[in-house]
Amino acid sequence: QVQLQESGPSLVKPSQTLTLTCTVSGGSIKGSKEYWTWIRQPAGKGLEWIGRIYTSGITNYNPSLKSRVTISLDTSKNEFSLKLSSVTAADTAVYYCARGYREFGPWGQGTLVTVSS
Amino acid sequence: DIQMTQSPSSLSASVGDRVTITCQASQDISNFLNWYQQKPGKAPKLLIYDASNLQTGVPSRFSGSGSGTDFTFTISSLQPEDVATYYCQHYDDLLPYTFGQGTNLEIK
Secondary structure, three states: OOEEEEEOOOEEOOOOOEEEEEEEEOOOOOOOOOEEEEEEEOOOOOOEEEEEEEOOOOEEEOOOOOOOEEEEEEOOOOEEEEEEOOOOHHHOEEEEEEEOOOOOOOEOOOEEEEEOO | OOOEEEEOOEEEEOOOOOEEEEEEEOOOOOOOEEEEEEOOOOOOEEEEEOOOEEOOOOOOOEEEEEEOOEEEEEEOOOOHHHOEEEEEEEOOOOOOOEEOOOEEEEEO
16 A cells, blocks of 8 residues: 655754655556645644645645745655745644645655754 | 634543534535544544545544535544544635644543
């Protein structure tokens, strides 16, 4: 069965770019005809949809983050990535990757990213 | 953005109780609604999709109903392992997808 695992730095300085990778196992991203999604959750708060990428490379982003977000695929490594630029403390959150277009599952375990100097 | 308003924000019930959570959308979303369960320190888990369809492997005590702007999530007989926060999520074509603020369910 498909499993997802996020990886990346746990601490990012303000104004820098947050970069996370989601590695997919148990199935191939290439040709999967699936959407791959990023969602985040600030501590003690609700969930925020960040954006998604289709296996063709087509992306959709949350308009509130669109100017700062890039989601990309690396099918050779069976992974997809999130880049969020010009981060501030408000971007501190647990970041999840998940499979899905409109309903999401499975999810990765999540990774906490703290924005602080 | 479509706003999703859940109520109550927290709930305490006894084992065996019937538990109901509501979710109201700020505009008509047909049946484009999912429900998730999130246990402490874990990722959310999809329980219900398309407002009323039970995800494979999810116990039948969980159910969902509604369409348009008003939706209900029900646990027919609360079990200790159901302690979690529950979220609704719309997937109307109008991006972004948004989640309700969550309902924290505890055992009395």
